[in-house]
Amino acid sequence: MSETRGRINILLIGGGGREHALACAIARSARLDKLYVTHPQNPGIAGLGIAVDVPVHAKELYRAVQFCEHKQIGLVVIGPEDPLAEGFADALAAPGRLVFGPGKAGAMLEADKAWCKTVLREAMVPTAEGREFTDVDAAVNYAASRSEPPVVKAAGLAKGKGVIVASSTAEACDAIRRIMVDRVFGDAGRKVLVEERLSGREVSVLAITDGRSILVLPPCQDHKRLLDGDRGPNTGGMGAFCPSDAIDEATMSRIEREILVPTVDALKRDGIDYRGVLYAGLMLTPAGPKVLEYNVRFGDPECQPLMARLKSDVVELMLGACTRTLDEVDVEWDPRPAACVVLASAGYPEEPRRGAEITGIEAAEAMQDVRVYHAGTARDGQGRLVTAGGRVLSVVALGETLAEACERAYAACGKIRFEGMQMRRDIGSAVAAGRTPAAVHRA
Numbered sequence: 255m256s257e258t259r260g261r262i263n264i265l266l267i268g269g270g271g272r273e274h275a276l277a278c279a280i281a282r283s284a285r286l287d288k289l290y291v292t293h294p295q296n297p298g299i300a301g302l303g304i305a306v307d308v309p310v311h312a313k314e315l316y317r318a319v320q321f322c323e324h325k326q327i328g329l330v331v332i333g334p335e336d337p338l339a340e341g342f343a344d345a346l347a348a349p350g351r352l353v354f355g356p357g358k359a360g361a362m363l364e365a366d367k368a369w370c371k372t373v374l375r376e377a378m379v380p381t382a383e384g385r386e387f388t389d390v391d392a393a394v395n396y397a398a399s400r401s402e403p404p405v406v407k408a409a410g411l412a413k414g415k416g417v418i419v420a421s422s423t424a425e426a427c428d429a430i431r432r433i434m435v436d437r438v439f440g441d442a443g444r445k446v447l448v449e450e451r452l453s454g455r456e457v458s459v460l461a462i463t464d465g466r467s468i469l470v471l472p473p474c475q476d477h478k479r480l481l482d483g484d485r486g487p488n489t490g491g492m493g494a495f496c497p498s499d500a501i502d503e504a505t506m507s508r509i510e511r512e513i514l515v516p517t518v519d520a521l522k523r524d525g526i527d528y529r530g531v532l533y534a535g536l537m538l539t540p541a542g543p544k545v546l547e548y549n550v551r552f553g554d555p556e557c558q559p560l561m562a563r564l565k566s567d568v569v570e571l572m573l574g575a576c577t578r579t580l581d582e583v584d585v586e587w588d589p590r591p592a593a594c595v596v597l598a599s600a601g602y603p604e605e606p607r608r609g610a611e612i613t614g615i616e617a618a619e620a621m622q623d624v625r626v627y628h629a630g631t632a633r634d635g636q637g638r639l640v641t642a643g644g645r646v647l648s649v650v651a652l653g654e655t656l657a658e659a660c661e662r663a664y665a666a667c668g669k670i671r672f673e674g675m676q677m678r679r680d681i682g683s684a685v686a687a688g689r690t691p692a693a694v695h696r697a
């Protein structure tokens with residue numbers, strides 16, 4: 255196949271910080287001919303690719319297919335979960351055109367948490383025990399019958415907000431009603447999961463799979479809450495670091511053996527051809543690692559520190575996944591840890607303020623081993639860079655130690671200004687906070 259040799263044209267779908275980091279990595283690839291992008295509104299992405307001149311959305315996917323034919327796209331890379339859940343990968347794949355990212359059936363692992371639980375149970379993958387409901391009274395009765403307040407989850411896609419870790423049974427029952435009756439997360443709340451609350455440290459372990467073999471990436475940790483000390487509302491992620499200090503080699507191989515491999519095998523048994531990223535959100539419980547959720551794409555912001563550490567050609571990895579030759583691809587990581595601090599708008603996550611002028615990115619990027627990725631930014635009528643969303647920028651730095659990476663990332667953040675800027679000041683502080691770090695997993 256032509257796409258296994260030589261240069262290819264690539265289409266990148268998505269417009270956040272994750273996709274800017276992917277675009278940078280793709281732009282460095284020796285395999286790239288032309289990079290086309292669906293989100294040139296993101297000024298970082300716009301500087302790296304050619305804007306796609308047709309709308310790319312679920313209702314008119316034939317136009318994206320025609321575009322791919324016309325521009326001889328050899329590889330489509332799908333960043334976010336929504337297009338994966340909507341079946342973009344199925345529609346865009348064609349002879350001579352590969353797609354990195356699972357089809358609609360595989361994407362259900364993230365888009366339908368109830369189905370995901372079934373897969374996990376059948377594959378005997380450790381996860382929180384619980385039940386799913388389509389009937390509100392049955393769900394409330396079950397929640398009330400449990401000895402501890404349970405965790406309540408909308409089964410569908412809810413932009414990372416559909417999980418309520420209740421501190422009382424009454425709060426759990428209230429959450430069930432808000433999800434199922436008030437539909438605060440829309441149709442994502444047609445079904446709910448009511449499950450056991452797990453405790454332990456959280457870690458994100460991402461793997462790339464070609465449907466048979468898997469390549470486990472170095473473990474990451476993200477910080478989902480808005481405020482220092484893991485307080486405040488859940489967000490898309492306020493920062494991340496890689497590798498996580500929470501995991502040692504033995505736990506990593508256990509995660510691979512007991513969680514990732516059985517999941518990929520279960521998908522294969524179900525006839526699902528899964529090629530892309532399998533992201534396990536895990537809790538390291540006293541009884542061992544357990545799955546909180548699966549995502550079917552790179553994490554945002556986990557992707558940013560991962561890409562900062564990836565020394566190999568990301569396109570080779572993606573092509574390996576797409577052509578079932580992942581086991582032939584060598585992967586090399588920068589041994590230095592990477593930290594990523596997210597700068598968010600005033601009002602995030604409820605009502606992010608738009609239009610605040612951003613300065614200082616050049617000064618931040620002039621620092622050694624610092625990268626700044628755009629997410630919620632835009633150019634205004636006068637060409638000024640302004641805020642245009644909740645998570646505005648991801649500031650990533652490498653350092654000899656995690657502490658140095660964090661220090662450097664914060665020094666870079668100090669050069670960037672916009673009105674109302676929010677950031678957590680304790681990214682990477684698992685170590686500083688005195689949690690006993692396990693021997694760090696070496697990528």
Ligand code: AMP
Pocket residue numbers: 382405414417419449450451452453456478535546547
């Ligand atoms: P999820 O979107 O499923 O990753 O859930 C969001 C967050 O809710 C996770 O990062 C955890 O902090 C928390 N969470 C989810 N499920 C559980 C659980 N069963 N027990 C405790 N915390 C949970």
Ligand code: GLY
Pocket residue numbers: 414476490491549552553554555556
């Ligand atoms: N960082 C969490 C996520 O991407 O879902």
